[in-house]
Amino acid sequence: MRFTTTMIFSLSLAGSSLAAVVPRWHYALSCSDLWEAAPKMLPDLEVYIADDVPAGYTLPANSTWSTPAYPAAVSDLPAFCRFGGYIHTSNMSKVQFEVWLPDEWSGRFSMVGNGGDAGGVNFPDMWAPIKKYNMAVASTDTGHNGTSGDGTFAISNSETQIDFGYRAVHLTTVYSKKILAAYYGRQQDYSYWLGCSSGGKQGLKEVQAYPNDYDGVVAGAAAQYWQRLNAQTYRINAIVNNRTSTGYLNSTNYATIGKLVLEQCDGIDKVMDGFITNPALCKPDLSPLLCGASNASSASVNSSTCLNQAQVDTMYAIWGNFTAQTDAGLPKGSFIFPGFEPGAEGSPAFSVNGVPYGPGPDYYEYQVLNKTDPKVTFSGDETELERLLKVALETDPGQTNAADPEIGDFLAHGKLLTYVGEADTLIPTHSSHDYYEDVRTALGHPKNLSDSYRFFTVPGMGHCRGGPGPFNFGGPGQRQDALGGGSQAAVFDKQHDMVLAIIDWVEKGNAPDTLIAAKYKNDNKTQGIAFTRPLCPYPQFAKYMGGDSNDASNFKCVYDW
Ligand SMILES: *[C@@H]1O[C@H](CO)[C@@H](O)[C@H](O)[C@H]1NC(C)=O
Ligand SMILES: *[C@@H]1O[C@H](CO)[C@@H](O)[C@H](O)[C@H]1NC(C)=O
Ligand SMILES: *[C@@H]1O[C@H](CO)[C@@H](O)[C@H](O)[C@H]1NC(C)=O
Ligand SMILES: *[C@@H]1O[C@H](CO)[C@@H](O)[C@H](O)[C@H]1NC(C)=O
Ligand SMILES: *[C@@H]1O[C@H](CO)[C@@H](O)[C@H](O)[C@H]1NC(C)=O
Ligand SMILES: *[C@@H]1O[C@H](CO)[C@@H](O)[C@H](O)[C@H]1NC(C)=O
Ligand SMILES: *[C@@H]1O[C@H](CO)[C@@H](O)[C@H](O)[C@H]1NC(C)=O
Ligand SMILES: *[C@@H]1O[C@H](CO)[C@@H](O)[C@H](O)[C@H]1NC(C)=O
Ligand SMILES: *[C@@H]1O[C@H](CO)[C@@H](O)[C@H](O)[C@H]1NC(C)=O
Ligand SMILES: *[C@@H]1O[C@H](CO)[C@@H](O)[C@H](O)[C@H]1NC(C)=O
Ligand SMILES: *[C@@H]1O[C@H](CO)[C@@H](O)[C@H](O)[C@H]1NC(C)=O
Ligand SMILES: [Ca+2]
Secondary structure (H helix, E strand, O other): OOOOOOOOOOOEEOOEEOOOOOOHHHOOOOHHHHHHHHHHHOOOEEEEEEEEEOOOOOEOOOOOOOOOOOOOOEOOOOOEEEEEEEEEEEOOEEEEEEEEEEOOOOOEEEEEOOOOOOEOOOHHHHHHHHHHOOOEEEEEOOOOOEOOOOOHHHOOOHHHHHHHHHHHHHHHHHHHHHHHHHHHOOOOOEEEEEEEOHHHHHHHHHHHHOOOOOOEEEEEOOOOOHHHHHHHHHHHHHHHOOOOOOOOOOHHHHHHHHHHHHHHHHHHHOOOOOOOOOHHHOOOOOHHHEOOOOOOOOOOOOOOOOEOHHHHHHHHHHHOOEEOOOOOOOOOOOEEEOOOOOOOOOOOOHHHOOOOOOHHHHHHHHHHOOOOOOOOOOOOOHHHHHHHHHHHHHHOHHHOOOOOOOOHHHHOOOEEEEEEEOOOOOOOOHHHHHHHHHHHHHOOOOOOHHHOEEEEEEOOOOOOOOOOOOOEOOOOOOOOHHHOOOOOOOOOOOOOOHHHHHHHHHHHOOOOOOEEEEEEHHHOHHHOEEEEEEEEEOOOEEEEOOOOOOOHHHEEEEOOO
16 A cells, blocks of 8 residues: 555646645655654654555544544545644643644645534544645644533643643644654645634634744634633523523524514625625614514514514524623623624524533633532623623633734734634624724734735625535535535635635735635535625625626625625
8 A cells, every 4th residue: 555656646726736746655754653753853742643544544433533522434535644642731631633644745734623612633624634635634632532512621620721722732733743744854835724613713823822833824703702702602591591581582483583684684685595695784673573563564473473572682682792781890881792693593503592502601610710510500690700701801711812913923924814604603703803803903904914814704604604605615624525515615726715715825925805605505515506606805795796696706795885
């Protein structure tokens, strides 16, 4: 297997060509050499695998080094050297990581992110970088083994908190690059970060704290304002999960509200397609839903679907900004965090589906209050929540917050591409807008910001993927066709594929003006395209110009909405 003949190839990608490929037998070390070589160069490293993997290999589900966070099988892999190990970050913490070094190497290094509180090497997300872009790719467990909704890793362990906050990602980056250089006999030409959600936060933390780790960073729906986001998650959960409250909304009620919102706002963008291009322009009026309202104008409202005033108020609270109601923490009236955008009520996610999402309460329980009982449920009232938010902002346990807008050091050499779904129901969409504005303000509104930072909005996309909008554009988290082809671009070129777009930006200086995203029939790539849409860099949005609204070419990115 070591001497396959198909290793020399070249691939040209719409204007950018991948670096020359060197056959495996020309590399400086063999994969198994890394068992001994790696710990000699890198401190506190314990290797658990350094083995050649043949082309076509399937990493089985629930395999030896996987975790409940990322149990899925990964099929259709190219030939690569699989390196895995632990970095002992203290006497009470360790970080698991892997770096996969492909035989057919483009000269690029990449790292993929995690989701929520997930502790686990993200094997499924390592597939696309190594298979589709011939990148070496790394991932870390962030310092613990646990699922995305489980914050108990932090109990009585300030070191695992630091690993999760930033250390696991940074050390994995540093270690992986050293291992890569020893194996190939040279350093990578370029380094890329690819992540969404917590993965977006991790990428932005690198930009802020270690601006030289990456040349290109793709960061989606970033969970970056960690303290504020977790306070908002907890607050919304408390509002929506009280089944005995007269304001409680069940899934049927959300669906009724969702229908009315679309009746009022779907057409603002001139296309009745089930989603709202720019939700900032949608100001829903729920009064027609009130039981007894004589003006009920919606076909979906009748005596069995109508709502009481408390239920209507609940929905407005979900949409509303979180502002301080007391002086217990930030001064009363201060802005704390945005609410959710209208247009996603029909498919409510974790924060509004009756089940509290763990990272919010667990963060306050185990990292701010230092509770040690893993079964205890956080139950602060408004005053206590606001008090704890202030403590959290002041102490930033684990330094998990990734909100620093002073990113000039990174932008001086690197490219930052952020994106968000305008119908995100897990992390309020507007927080991604807020970071863009925070950076603009902190850097003094530089005219050249778009030379190195662009923020794309994705209409009708939920959290990182899914929803009624066009959410397939080759971003982080792509999956195989066999799994429905989740997030894969319709065409493998820089106009449609976000990873190829940032490669072209970093390596050739061609900034992406627009990306063409697809919605597949039944969300299944093999069934073909339902429609395409341009994604526009904020503050532009895609305006319909007439013609076939399923074709992206009939839309234009414009400022004047
Ligand atoms: C992997 O293990 C989980 C339990 O941790 C189980 O639910 C799942 O079915 C397993 N997956 C496969 C493909 O065996
Ligand atoms: C993670 O924990 C699960 C038990 O919850 C265990 O089955 C699995 O082997 C662990 N994975 C690693 C890499 O330690
Ligand atoms: C870890 O080392 C610190 C000193 O650096 C010590 O105070 C602590 O007791 C040690 N913890 C364990 C679990 O060995
Ligand atoms: C739930 O709502 C009921 C009725 O409004 C109220 O009495 C109760 O305090 C609420 N429970 C919580 C945990 O907020
Ligand atoms: C939701 O509540 C409405 C009353 O507001 C009721 O008619 C409906 O059956 C409930 N649906 C579910 C799924 O519980
Ligand atoms: C519908 O009637 C309510 C009073 O029942 C009123 O407050 C509301 O403004 C009316 N809505 C519309 C859209 O006219
Ligand atoms: C009320 O509207 C819902 C949704 O359109 C419909 O399923 C239901 O049959 C209607 N009920 C009545 C009593 O008209
Ligand atoms: C909510 O906060 C955003 C900033 O994230 C601000 O632009 C907007 O005006 C606020 N909305 C309301 C209704 O106060
Ligand atoms: C929690 O522990 C940290 C140190 O790990 C300490 O700084 C902080 O004051 C503690 N918080 C509380 C509420 O005890
Ligand atoms: C943008 O302009 C500022 C001020 O002139 C400069 O310091 C910075 O390096 C420029 N950034 C880029 C990416 O060219
Ligand atoms: C996608 O569609 C193809 C063709 O209809 C089908 O064979 C496959 O099972 C579908 N995949 C999923 C994940 O539904
Ligand atoms: Ca629309």
